[in-house]
Amino acid sequence: MTKIYDLIVIGTGSVGSSTGYYAAKRGLSVLEIDAGTPPHSDGSHHGETRIIRHAYGEGSSYVPLVLRAQELWHDLKSETDVDLFHETGVLNIAPKQSDFLGNIISSAQKYDLPINIYDAVSANKKWPQFTLPEHFKAILEKNSGYLKSELAIDTYIKEAKRLGVDEQFNTKVISVNNIDNDLVSVVTNAGTFIGKSAVITVGTWVKDLIPNIPIQPVRKVVSWFEAPEQFSENAHFPAFTIQLDDKVQYYGFPANNGLIKIGRHQGGQKIKTREERLSFGALTEDKIEILPLFDNILTTVGELNHGVACTYDLSPDEDFIIDDLPGKRNIQFVTGLSGHGFKFASVLGEILVAKSLKETIDFDLSPFLLSRFQ
Numbered sequence: 001m002t003k004i005y006d007l008i009v010i011g012t013g014s015v016g017s018s019t020g021y022y023a024a025k026r027g028l029s030v031l032e033i034d035a036g037t038p039p040h041s042d043g044s045h046h047g048e049t050r051i052i053r054h055a056y057g058e059g060s061s062y063v064p065l066v067l068r069a070q071e072l073w074h075d076l077k078s079e080t081d082v083d084l085f086h087e088t089g090v091l092n093i094a095p096k097q098s099d100f101l102g103n104i105i106s107s108a109q110k111y112d113l114p115i116n117i118y119d120a121v122s123a124n125k126k127w128p129q130f131t132l133p134e135h136f137k138a139i140l141e142k143n144s145g146y147l148k149s150e151l152a153i154d155t156y157i158k159e160a161k162r163l164g165v166d167e168q169f170n171t172k173v174i175s176v177n178n179i180d181n182d183l184v185s186v187v188t189n190a191g192t193f194i195g196k197s198a199v200i201t202v203g204t205w206v207k208d209l210i211p212n213i214p215i216q217p218v219r220k221v222v223s224w225f226e227a228p229e230q231f232s233e234n235a236h237f238p239a240f241t242i243q244l245d246d247k248v249q250y251y252g253f254p255a256n257n258g259l260i261k262i263g264r265h266q267g268g269q270k271i272k273t274r275e276e277r278l279s280f281g282a283l284t285e286d287k288i289e290i291l292p293l294f295d296n297i298l299t300t301v302g303e304l305n306h307g308v309a310c311t312y313d314l315s316p317d318e319d320f321i322i323d324d325l326p327g328k329r330n331i332q333f334v335t336g337l338s339g340h341g342f343k344f345a346s347v348l349g350e351i352l353v354a355k356s357l358k359e360t361i362d363f364d365l366s367p368f369l370l371s372r373f374q
Contacts, residue, residue: 005031005166007356008186008195010173010209011202013043014149014342015334017156018349019199024163026353031193033186035202037169038157039150042274043203044310045342047222049253049261050149051239052343053090055108055115055141057100058319061367063111065347068363072346073147082155083148088233088254090144093123093130093297094243096137101243104139116140129230129237131299146239146253149342156349168193176200176209182329197356200325200333204311205274210325214373215335216270218312219277221286222263226302231255242297250293259305262298264289265339268312280307312339322348322368324355332356 006028009020020032036042056062077084094101108115117139120132174187184198204217231237233254243249252262280286315336325331334348
């Protein structure tokens with residue numbers, strides 16, 4: 001007799017691994033399917049680390065989500081004794097009048113979040129690693145920091161398996177459809193699986209299963225540079241986000257083993273196929289895209305050591321899409337994380353499980369519905 005799962009998770013990266021874990025904790029029978037064996041380097045979650053900020057510069061609608069996400073990351077770290085979250089603080093740097101800093105301040109005020117504000121002079125004195133121009137200022141979120149992304153996914157998957165979740169990795173999903181009695185049929189190259197509900201969390205290549213979704217895959221790179229000890233976590237150097245005068249944003253982490261990881265949020269190359277995601281260094285711009293940051297703010301970072309390529313699943317407005325699949329029953333999806341989604345993986349998994357159980361959701365998800373593009 002064919003097994004009927006309570007929930008089938010399609011794509012077991014950031015959000016999918018979280019969903020499988022929280023579903024298992026709720027006592028659901030779960031099948032996790034992935035094209036590879038996660039954590040892997042074919043999606044958006046590799047590269048070791050991700051920043052988690054609370055007073056969110058991208059808009060206050062994200063703040064309740066990220067605060068719950070932080071609680072869940074703390075819980076996972078406590079329950080598993082795995083070193084997932086580092087509370088280094090996050091220093092946000094930008095021109096004084098920027099909308100980016102304005103959104104951080106308004107979010108902090110609305111949700112009573114602790115922040116410290118520094119003018120250029122005081123910021124440069126406290127963190128001499130930076131060189132802020134006079135018309136810049138900095139905002140420290142001292143309770144924020146960074147997550148170890150691949151370690152987090154590995155932890156979710158191992159804990160889910162311990163709780164009885166079935167795995168079908170290295171498996172290609174061909175289609176997801178409804179069948180009799182509102183059940184969901186997931187057809188793969190390894191057979192067909194049946195569930196009471198399903199979630200599609202496949203990241204960049206969501207159009208393989210939802211062709212009309214307004215998502216643009218974008219090839220991105222991130223780089224590691226040589227850095228002295230003063231840039232390390234031991235020296236109390238924070239994770240950071242920096243917006244220059246041209247509104248281009250950069251992000252980085254405390255140095256580890258003498259290397260500091262830095263990336264640029266905007267830019268990248270629009271692609272259509274997996275083969276177009278060339279390895280780091282294949283394009284000249286890969287090795288020079290951080291130079292404006294070094295010319296203006298981080299003037300003492302050393303030479304490029306190495307880099308990696310990944311992908312963003314970019315939505316038209318760079319906000320998430322969290323919804324039910326149009327015309328289908330009991331099939332949900334999350335996409336459009338647009339390069340700032342990993343920190344939310346924990347809470348998004350919790351939400352998808354609650355929705356699959358037809359429970360009331362404590363968050364306003366209306367800003368993230370697919371219908372906003374119609």
